[in-house]
Every structure is written in structure tokens, then in C-alpha cells.
Amino acid sequence: MGKDKAPDEIGGRKVVPAARRNEAARSFFRELDAYFDGTLKEFRQAVRFLRGTDFERRVWDALKEIPYGETRTYGWMADRVGSPGAARAAGRALGRNPLPILIPCHRVIGADGSLTGFSCGVEIKKWLLEHEQQGRREK
Template sequence: MQQAFLQTPLGTAIIEGDENGVSRISITDGDGNATENHDKTPYVLAEAVNQLKAYFDGKLNTFSFKLNPEGTDFQKRVWDALLKIPYGKTTSYQELSVQLGDVKAIRAVASANGKNPLWIVVPCHRVIGSDGSLTGYAGGLWRKKWLLEHETPPVQQSLF
């Protein structure tokens, strides 16, 4: 397993993976080993680092690098459903449960969402409460709020 680091507005992103794909992305508060020197980025993680940088620069809204998260079959089903939430849109835990075929699975869906090892790329931040409230986010609600605002910038109103 190799690691790469990227300084972001949310903290240091730690990207982990190998030739089979990226298995984990997490964010820490410190600057850790963050470097913009991509010469030190392992080759197998270079595309993930480049795409994440472009995302934070506002130049990318769909990721295409290979993913390889570890989880149960149910967790992977939930994470696959998260990948279908469009950029700039949100859904609720209840809507996600219905989409997965079991309206009563809200807690299980929320638990799988909380165990998502691929922050930002598998957009668990796009899941909100049925009432529109920001609910639970492993990285803290301030990060969830930042990501949602980043993906839905205010629309410039016409001056005329």
C-alpha cells in the first residue's frame, strides 16, 4: 500500500492505494507530509492526486481514477449508490434506502455511509437529513458544509 499527500482547503488529504486502485482517502487537520511536489507521489496514485487537486481548484466534478475500497457487500452497494448522486445535488438517507430497495434500512445505510473510506470521491457528503439538515459527517460538519458549498456556488444574479 502506497501513500500520497495533498494539501487541501479542508486539511491534508492522505490518499492510499496500489496498482488495484485507491482504497482510502482521508483528511487530517495537520499539514502532515503534504507536498505539492508530485515527483514524490507514487506513480499508482498520481492520477488520483491530480484529479483531487483539480476538484479543489473547481476544475473537476467527476472522478475517473480506479477505486478499490474494502468493505462488506452491503457497504459497497451503498457506496455505489453514493457515486450516482450528481455533483451539486443532495439526497437523504431515506431516499438512499428506498433506492437500495429497503425503506427500513435507513440506519444501516447511514452506518455504511459513515464507514466510506473514500471521502469526497464517493460523495457521502451529499447525503443530508430528510428535513434538509446537515447530519453526521466523519470529518466534521464544517467540512461537509464546505464541500456542499464548493459544489453549488452561488449563482450570479443579473444586474439588468
């Protein structure tokens, strides 16, 4: 996958499906297109989690605080949600993120800087981080 081209699929799902059925979906897909074009740095779509434990929802909410093009560690994430020492639990919550990219779990990395798990695959995580780094440099 080239650096200048958005992936066609993420986790086996089409990134932009042909059918854009309602205005909320069309708005989301416009934002997703702009993200992959490099013109959108922060999604404006409101997200309300209907599933997940209280801990998972706190982790997912905290993800939105990580700026575009930056990363944080699993340990930071655990501390941020008030559970110091729960880096592995934070990682499990990230793995259950229902909206990768929109809720940017790809911005969380290992304490040693390693690109660890991502529900869509580590190669996609690497691509997303490189895409955002390039966008920050072009500011």
C-alpha cells in the first residue's frame, strides 16, 4: 500500500461503501474522505457508545484527546482513565474499539515505541500513523 493512497479496506471492510444512505452517514464519509485526503485532522462526528463496559467507554473517550499525528502509550492511557498499572486492560479495551480511525486507537503504542496490536492489523496502524505524520509536516 503506497503512502499517498488511502487503503481500500480496513479490517476486511470497505472504507467508503458505495451506498451512502442517510445524511449522518454521508457526513461521516465526507469526513473520512477528507481524513484520507489529509485535509481533516479531527473528526467532528458526535459518538455515543451504546456498548462496552464503563472502563472501555472511558478508554474510548480518552482516545479522542490524543492529537492528530501524535502517539501515547498504553500506560499513559491507563493512567488517563484513572487506572494506573492497567496498561494491558487498556490494550484490551482498545482492541474492542467499535470505530477505529474515528476513535483513534491507532495512536496508542507500546512503551518502547513498538507498534503493537490493532484490530485492523499492524500494517494498517503503521500506514495511519505515517499518514498523520506526513499531514503534520505539511501544516
